Amino acid sequence: MIGKQDQKLLLLLRENARTSITELAKTLHVSRSTVQNRIARLEASGVIAGYSVQFGGAYSASQVEAHVLIKVIQKLTARTNSALEGISNVSQLFSVSGEYDLIAIVQAQSLEELSAVLDDIGNLDGVERTNSSVVLETRLQR
Numbered sequence: 001m002i003g004k005q006d007q008k009l010l011l012l013l014r015e016n017a018r019t020s021i022t023e024l025a026k027t028l029h030v031s032r033s034t035v036q037n038r039i040a041r042l043e044a045s046g047v048i049a050g051y052s053v054q055f056g057g058a059y060s061a062s063q064v065e066a067h068v069l070i071k072v073i074q075k076l077t078a079r080t081n082s083a084l085e086g087i088s089n090v091s092q093l094f095s096v097s098g099e100y101d102l103i104a105i106v107q108a109q110s111l112e113e114l115s116a117v118l119d120d121i122g123n124l125d126g127v128e129r130t131n132s133s134v135v136l137e138t139r140l141q142r
Contacts, residue, residue, distance in 0.1 A: 002047060005030070009038055010047070014142060017051045054141075064114045065107050065135040068121060069100035076126025077101070083124045089117045100131070 002010075005028060012024055021039075025032045042048045055063065072080050084090050084104060092105040104121065108114035114134070122130050 002042070006038060006042060006047075009035065010042070013039075013048070063107050063109065064111055065105065066114055066118065066132045067135065068104040068106055068118065068133075069131040070102040070104060070121065071099070071128040071130070072101040073126045073128050080124055080126035083126075084121070087117065087120060089113070090121075106132075 008028060009024065012019060012027060021032050021035050025035045028035065039048070070080075070084075081093070081102075084093055084102070087106075089106050089108055090104045091107050094103045095101065096103050106114065106117055106121075108117055118130070118132055121127060
C-alpha cells in the first residue's frame with residue numbers, strides 16, 4: 001500500500017515526469033530529500049517501473065492510431081505474441097477476455113502506413129481474424 005503523499009507524488013509525476021525534485025518538494029510541502037527518497041522507494045518497490053515520452057502538439061496530431069482486436073489460433077499464441085512484439089508500430093498489446101484474445105494499439109505516420117501494418121498483423125501465423133477501429137480523437141489521456 002502507498003500513502004496519500006505517495007499518491008500525490010505519483011499524480012504529479014504522471015502529469016509531468018520531468019518535474020524537478022525541487023518543484024515536487026515545493027508542491028508537496030516536503031523537503032527535496034523526502035521526495036528523492038520517496039521516488040527511490042517507489043522505483044525499488046516496482047510501483048514506478050519507468051518513465052516514458054508522451055508525444056505532443058503537431059507530432060501527436062500527425063499520428064494515426066488504431067485499436068486492433070485480434071483472434072488468435074490458441075496453439076500459436078506464443079508465436080503470435082512474439083511476432084506482434086517485433087512490430088515497432090505496436091505500442092501496446094493487451095491480452096483480453098471475450099471473443100477476441102488480444103488488443104493491439106497501433107500507431108503510424110499515415111493511413112497508408114497504418115494499412116500496411118494492419119495487413120502485416122492480419123498475415124501473421126496464428127492470427128485467425130482482426131477487427132480494427134481507427135481513433136478519430138483522444139478525449140482523455142492520463
